Amino acid sequence: MAALKSEGSFMCGGFLVAPQWVMTAAHCMDEFTVVLGAHDLYAFEESQQVLGVESYHIHPEYNDMTATHDILLLKLNHPAKLNKYVQVIPLPRSTSDLSDGTLCTTSGWGMIDRLVRSYKLYETNITIYNRRKCMKFYPELDNAMICAGSFNQLRDTSQGDSGGPMVCNGIVHGIVSFGNRFPPGVYSRIADFLPWIRHVMGSEA
Numbered sequence: 001m002a003a004l005k006s007e008g009s010f011m012c013g014g015f016l017v018a019p020q021w022v023m024t025a026a027h028c029m030d031e032f033t034v035v036l037g038a039h040d041l042y043a044f045e046e047s048q049q050v051l052g053v054e055s056y057h058i059h060p061e062y063n064d065m066t067a068t069h070d071i072l073l074l075k076l077n078h079p080a081k082l083n084k085y086v087q088v089i090p091l092p093r094s095t096s097d098l099s100d101g102t103l104c105t106t107s108g109w110g111m112i113d114r115l116v117r118s119y120k121l122y123e124t125n126i127t128i129y130n131r132r133k134c135m136k137f138y139p140e141l142d143n144a145m146i147c148a149g150s151f152n153q154l155r156d157t158s159q160g161d162s163g164g165p166m167v168c169n170g171i172v173h174g175i176v177s178f179g180n181r182f183p184p185g186v187y188s189r190i191a192d193f194l195p196w197i198r199h200v201m202g203s204e205a
Contacts (some may be wrong), residue, residue: 013108013164015044019079021128024163026062026072037085041119047085052077070177089172095191104168108161144192149169149183
C-alpha cells in the first residue's frame, strides 16, 4: 500500500505494481510524495520509504465528470526497495470478469464509520456485486468499472481511500474510484487498461 501525500497531508492511497511504479486513481492527480511501507501515517516507522515522483501518466480518456478511465500511473524517482513491508501487487493476466460474490479486500487510511479518520492502515472485506443490479445505484456504470461492497455490514471504501487497491485472490483487480454514502462502491477495472499500462511502463523503461 502507498500513501500519497501533498504538502505533507495524506490525499489518496495507491499501490506498487512494479519497483518504480505506483498505480492510483486519476481523480487523485496532484504533486505527490509517495510513502511506502507505512502502517501509521503520522508515526516514524523504520519500514517506511519516502520517494518522489519522476513522471505522472494519467489515462488520456479520463473524464472527471463521469469518472471513466479513472487510472493514473506514477513513475517514482528511483525504485523502491522490496522487503516484507514493501511489495509489488500482481496485476491481472486475464480480462475475464470476476464472478458475483467473489471475496476481495480493500485497504486504506480513510474515515472509519464516517466519523473518525484512521491514521493506521486498515483492511475491509468486500464482495463483487452484480453489475446489472449495481446500475440501479450507478446508471453511469460501464464495462471498465467494478461494483463491490459488503451490504450486511454496511462496509465500503470510505473517504480517504481513493486510489487504493481492490485485491481478490492475491491479484489487484480494481482501483477505488467513487461511491455514495453506503455500499456498494465503484472501482476502476484494471483488466480493461492492461494494454495502456504495458505501453506506459514499457515506453518509460
